[in-house]
Amino acid sequence: MSSASVADPATPGVPEAVHRRRWVILGVLMLSLLMVVIDNSILNVAIRTISAPAPTGLGATQSELEWAINAYTLVFAGLLFTVGLLGDRFGRKRAVLVGVTLFGLGSVLAAFSGSAGQLIAYRAVMGFGGAFVMPATLAILMNVFEREEQPRAIGIWATGVGVALAIGPATGGLLLEHFWWGSVFLVNVPVVLVALAAITLLVPDSRDPSPGRLDPPGVLLSIVGLMLLVYGIIRGGELADFTAPAVMAAIVGGIAVLAVFVVHEKRCSHPALDLSYFANPAFSAAVAAVALVFFAMMGVTFFSAFYLQSVRGYSALQAGLVIIPLAASQLFFSPRARLAVERFGARAVCTVGMLMIAAGLAGFALFDTGTPLWTIELVLFVQGVGMAHIMQPATVSVMQATPREKAGSGSAINNTFRQVGGALGVAVLGSLLSATYRSGIEGRLGAVPPDARHAAGESIEATLGIADKLGPAGRALVGPANDAFVHAMHVTALGAAAVAVFGAAVVAVFLPAPDRTRPEAAAPVGENRQGAINGER
Known part of the structure; x- marks a missing residue:
């Protein structure tokens, strides 16, 4: 394609050809985002199936399931600093293409894993690819939209998370109804192929004219x-x-x-991590908000799969459909969150959003084995509304507090703290769930052979698996297992709610008030970005 060199007077600094198709480019970037997020949302529905013994699953323990999630997020988070710089240096389009390819390869390998250990390793490969995709897509977005359109574009970009959350669990459940567990990873392959073609044809390249060293x-x-x-x-x-x-x-x-x-x-x-960015209060508070939201939400998403499938007896497809209100609310409210920010300011909107998430998490402490379905869906809807009103303004605060030519680095920091927050949420809240469950079930394992009691107490799936092997004698374990899990869920949910309340306090204290939301580091609307966009490739 020819290089775009004529700028539209209405949008200084953006080549005319790029400006004309900026919304199409955003759609392509969202496709890459969908691919990465769908994988994790599908996995949340599939973890119970993967924990089942072969041939149904891999017989993964709860700790192995936590590692299957965290192998992805830790590699993703650990490499974001570097791949953000690589995208700034060698071109963000190239970074996305490399990342999508690696993600697709890792998906195929994960689908045919023969053990939990292999699944963990291949999930790490997927995390390596995802690390290239996320910062580059947001950096490209910041370089094809002018400042006045960026909040709207980021709101739509953030909606991709809601779409993925809606599509992922239901799609995963549908696949598990008809195919083996590996199908939840193979579904990524056609998305990868479409994304590669669309990125190659439509997305312009951009880079930092003065990139940092590795x-x-x-x-x-x-x-x-x-x-x-x-x-x-x-x-x-x-x-x-x-x-x-x-x-x-x-x-x-x-x-x-x-x-x-x-x-x-x-x-x-x-x-790798430029700590000078954190001198900006808007940047620091927004990054903290993102990390704390994902700390709380990822941990709850992890145990909700067991609650819905193991305790309530829903199929994977039914459990995926139950989660739709969490996603649908984000899908509806994320693009509109900017309107609330324009009226009330990012501080007020993010604070209320955090408190809504805390209220939703605390709602899990009221659930038992017979809670009406509409109550569960209402709580999930409230959580989704809260999340929609945090992610858009927080992401805008982070990206507009970062110089445009350093958009890859700013995006990397934003996504790094999101992934680290999620990984620690799964680890901390998952461990709290496991420890509380073990303390509640250990005294009820008298019928279990002594050499199997430790394994039986690790998770509700382990207990139910042992109970099934014991036949009629094991039926007496089902009720105590459900009770112990529900109690552990209550403790864990309240811990997550406390984290969300702390996040609300951080935002309320440190996020700038409306009259101070324009960061000094952000570039003005009329800035010439010809050095940041190197034409269409």
Whole structure:
């Protein structure tokens, strides 16, 4: 294609050809986003099936399921700094193409995993590909829309998350009704093929004319620190003992490595994570809000699959349909959140959104084995509305507080904290769920052979699996298992709600008031970005 060099006077700095098809480009970018988010939302419905013994599933334990989720998110988060810089340096279009290809390859490998260990490894490959996709798509968006259109474009971009949340669970349930568990990963392949063709033909390339240098030591320190910390948290929940030497060593070691990472980043002339961004209150508060939202929501999404399928007895498809209100509310409200921000300001909107999420999470503490379905869906709807009114204004705050030519780095930081928050949410809240469940069920495992009691107490699926093998004698375990899980869910939900309340306090105190929302670091509307967009490729 020819290079676009004539700028539309109405949109200074954006080549005319790019400006004319900016909404089509946004649609293509959303397709890539859908691919990445759908995978995680499908997995949330499939985790119970994957935990079933072969040939139905892989016989994965709860800790292995947590690692199947976190292998993706930790690799994703750990590499975002570097791949954001690579996109800025070598071209964001190339970054998306590489990421989509790797994601598709990892999906095929994951679909044919022969063990939980293989699934964890291939999920890491998918995370490697996803890390290239997410920051580059948002950076391209910031370079094809002028500042006055960016909130609307980001709102639509964020709607992609809601669409994926709506499509993923229902699609995953439908696939599991008719095919084996690996089909939930193979469904990514046609999306990958369409995305590759659309990106190649329609998306312009862009890059930073003065890209930063890479920081391999910083990347390595961040990955090692997070892996140690998450391992210690998950292992502590598995053992129901966070004082065990191996658990303490991993947690303390992880914190120490992350502390070294921070010191290294402060002293490094080309840090993977530019800590200077956090001097901007809008940037810091928005990033914290995103991280805390995903900490709370990812942990709850993890245990809700077991509640709906193991305790309530819904099929995977039925469980996927139950979750639709969470997604539908985001689909409707995300594009409109900017209107609330224009009227009330980002601080008020994000604070109320956080409190709505906290209220929804606390609602889980009222659920039992017979809670009416409409109550569950109402709670999920409230959570979705709250999330829609956090993600759009928070993402706008982050991206408009970042210089346009550094959009890849700003997007990487935003997505890194989102993924780290989600990974820690699954680890911390999953471990809290596991430890509380074990303490509630251990006294009821008298009929279980002594050598199987530890495994039976790890999760409700493990208990029900042992009960099934015991035949009629095991039926007496079903009621206590359900009761122990519901109690553990209540404790975990209240913990997640407390995190959301803390997030509301952070936003209310540190996010700037409406008259101070325009960040000094953001570029003015008329800025010439010809150096950022290098024409159509």
